[in-house]
Amino acid sequence: MSTTTTPTTEPVLEEAVLRSALSNRARPPRASALAASVTFGWRAMLKIKHVPMQLFDVTAFPIMFVLLFTYLFGGALAGSPREYLQGLLPGILVMTVSMITIYTGMGLNTDITKGSFDRFRSLPIWRPAVLVGMLLADTVRYLMASAVVVGLGVALGFRPDGGPLGVVAAVALLLVFAFSLSWVWTVIGLRMQTPESVMQVSMTVLFPLTFASNVFVDPSTMPGWVQAFVDVNPISHLTEASRGLMHGNVEADAIAWVALWSVALLAVFAPLTMRLYRTER
Amino acid sequence: MNAIETEGLVKVFGETRAVDGIDLEVSAGTVYGVLGPNGAGKTTTIRVLATLLRPDAGRARVLGHDVVAAADAVRGCVSLTGQFASVDEELSGRENLVLLGRLLGFRRRAADERAAELLEAFGLDDAADRLVREYSGGMRRRLDIAASIVVTPELLFLDEPTSGLDPRSRNQVWDIVRALVAEGTTVLLTTQYLDEADQLAACIAIIDHGKVIAEGTSGQLKARVGSGRLHVRLERPADRPAAATVLGDLLGEDVQLEGDPARLTARSPDPERAGAALTALAAAGIAVAELTLGQPSLDEVFLALTGHPAEPAPTTEDAA
Numbered sequence: 288m289s290t291t292t293t294p295t296t297e298p299v300l301e302e303a304v305l306r307s308a309l310s311n312r313a314r315p316p317r318a319s320a321l322a323a324s325v326t327f328g329w330r331a332m333l334k335i336k337h338v339p340m341q342l343f344d345v346t347a348f349p350i351m352f353v354l355l356f357t358y359l360f361g362g363a364l365a366g367s368p369r370e371y372l373q374g375l376l377p378g379i380l381v382m383t384v385s386m387i388t389i390y391t392g393m394g395l396n397t398d399i400t401k402g403s404f405d406r407f408r409s410l411p412i413w414r415p416a417v418l419v420g421m422l423l424a425d426t427v428r429y430l431m432a433s434a435v436v437v438g439l440g441v442a443l444g445f446r447p448d449g450g451p452l453g454v455v456a457a458v459a460l461l462l463v464f465a466f467s468l469s470w471v472w473t474v475i476g477l478r479m480q481t482p483e484s485v486m487q488v489s490m491t492v493l494f495p496l497t498f499a500s501n502v503f504v505d506p507s508t509m510p511g512w513v514q515a516f517v518d519v520n521p522i523s524h525l526t527e528a529s530r531g532l533m534h535g536n537v538e539a540d541a542i543a544w545v546a547l548w549s550v551a552l553l554a555v556f557a558p559l560t561m562r563l564y565r566t567e568r
Numbered sequence: 569m570n571a572i573e574t575e576g577l578v579k580v581f582g583e584t585r586a587v588d589g590i591d592l593e594v595s596a597g598t599v600y601g602v603l604g605p606n607g608a609g610k611t612t613t614i615r616v617l618a619t620l621l622r623p624d625a626g627r628a629r630v631l632g633h634d635v636v637a638a639a640d641a642v643r644g645c646v647s648l649t650g651q652f653a654s655v656d657e658e659l660s661g662r663e664n665l666v667l668l669g670r671l672l673g674f675r676r677r678a679a680d681e682r683a684a685e686l687l688e689a690f691g692l693d694d695a696a697d698r699l700v701r702e703y704s705g706g707m708r709r710r711l712d713i714a715a716s717i718v719v720t721p722e723l724l725f726l727d728e729p730t731s732g733l734d735p736r737s738r739n740q741v742w743d744i745v746r747a748l749v750a751e752g753t754t755v756l757l758t759t760q761y762l763d764e765a766d767q768l769a770a771c772i773a774i775i776d777h778g779k780v781i782a783e784g785t786s787g788q789l790k791a792r793v794g795s796g797r798l799h800v801r802l803e804r805p806a807d808r809p810a811a812a813t814v815l816g817d818l819l820g821e822d823v824q825l826e827g828d829p830a831r832l833t834a835r836s837p838d839p840e841r842a843g844a845a846l847t848a849l850a851a852a853g854i855a856v857a858e859l860t861l862g863q864p865s866l867d868e869v870f871l872a873l874t875g876h877p878a879e880p881a882p883t884t885e886d887a888a
Contacts, residue, residue, distance in 0.1 A: 300743050306747050308688070311685065318670065318672065337660075401652075406715065406716075
């Protein structure tokens with residue numbers, strides 16, 4: 288008989304050792320909400336350590352986006368790639384981070400399909416901790432993607448008039464929005480059967496949002512009905528606010544819109560996520 | 569004291585009454601076996617008791633706490649090892665245990681120590697720092713159980729703990745279950761394997777289509793079927809046709825010829841007939857090498873109670 292299991296010989300369990308391990312009944316005080324959330328964040332970090340390929344989406348994609356759009360469209364749209372990059376880079380940053388938020392929903396769905404969730408749900412812990420921890424770890428990914436985009440942009444000639452402080456403020460605003468947007472994908476992650484379908488549904492929502500926006504071109508050249516959509520699109524507001532912050536000419540309006548969208552997304556989708564999380568599948 | 573008490577527990581999924589009025593009483597400090605084929609409602613029952621599902625009707629108390637009203641208190645004293653290994657494949661064995669330790673409130677160092685202790689006890693210390701993805705089925709199962717007892721629970725749910733394991737790994741899981749009970753944990757175990765319930769459980773409930781159809785010790789369940797079996801091995805296989813005739817006449821039951829040409833088996837409602845059978849065979853000049861009287865297997869019990877075998881078969885059931 289041939290088996291494909293690892294060649295390790297199955298050890299004989301020592302009864303005395305087993306009994307002593309099982310008789311250890313020390314029960315520590317319950318983990319606090321923060322401790323549980325941080326522990327779940329640590330879990331996500333460990334996974335990145337073991338499978339670094341997971342970082343492909345926060346490194347390779349942003350690099351591709353910046354290079355492709357800058358050099359394909361720059362000359363035609365703004366006279367030169369360098370000129371185009373000044374307005375494009377904050378937009379690409381918004382687009383990149385928004386796109387990688389959907390991995391939150393996929394990760395959640397993978398956990399559910401693999402059964403890890405049953406155990407977590409049967410633990411005496413603060414129930415949103417699994418999700419909050421996951422989102423905390425995602426913030427690290429968003430920061431990495433932001434560093435890649437801004438770093439590459441500066442190397443290619445992006446010169447933010449708002450200075451480093453403006454860039455930091457823009458990234459901070461982006462992280463707030465990304466955190467809120469993630470709850471949309473957690474809802475999808477909890478509803479769908481497979482990680483693949485989560486990806487498909489999320490992309491279908493996100494694709495029009497990122498492209499039908501002011502990221503790539505000035506909306507004034509678009510037909511009226513497209514403009515109407517672009518004007519209410521949160522990605523447009525975020526792009527406008529990021530450009531303003533990076534170049535030091537931000538309007539309070541843009542930031543207010545982003546804040547409003549963030550609060551609204553959070554207020555609707557976070558409770559919905561928790562409801563779905565509590566109920567069964 | 570009872571570790572689990574349920575009254576008329578019901579869980580409905582769409583049209584299917586997965587759990588259809590289950591009453592259970594599980595004494596603390598024992599292994600209670602829930603035996604039934606695929607789709608009988610075993611996993612659903614466990615998920616309700618572990619607070620993962622809300623019952624649609626009926627009541628369930630686990631260690632004195634109501635599973636709906638005091639779900640959090642229940643979670644504080646039970647652990648669940650699901651049917652599909654619920655350890656994280658992308659982490660090492662050690663990381664899985666440290667993760668659970670920290671979620672349960674241990675500080676980093678205490679979580680590390682507890683993980684090391686369990687890895688050693690479960691024979692996983694050599695593989696501790698390998699990713700679980702590379703573990704064999706038996707190692708994964710042991711880690712899964714270890715993860716459930718980072719804090720030794722008062723009650724452990726084990727959902728088909730040995731499905732798909734080789735006999736050696738299965739024996740290791742059995743050893744762990746026996747050690748747990750010896751240390752005072754109550755275990756509720758579901759299984760499709762009659763052998764497993766027989767080996768481990770002090771009390772067995774047989775469930776089918778969401779209902780408990782029989783309950784009792786393995787011996788009581790076997791007694792309900794009523795008859796034992798007489799197993800005979802002959803010195804000379806050539807005598808078998810004659811022996812079959814003698815036994816058939818004596819017992820008035822069908823005689824079954826086994827794969828081994830020297831063996832035959834007959835149902836024997838009354839153990840005292842065994843002596844008579846031996847005498848009758850000797851009188852007919854048939855040399856007997858071995859004669860044993862066995863109880864019916866749980867397989868036969870299941871068949872007798874439900875009218876269908878316990879082993880998983882493709883079911884096309886319509887829920888009424």
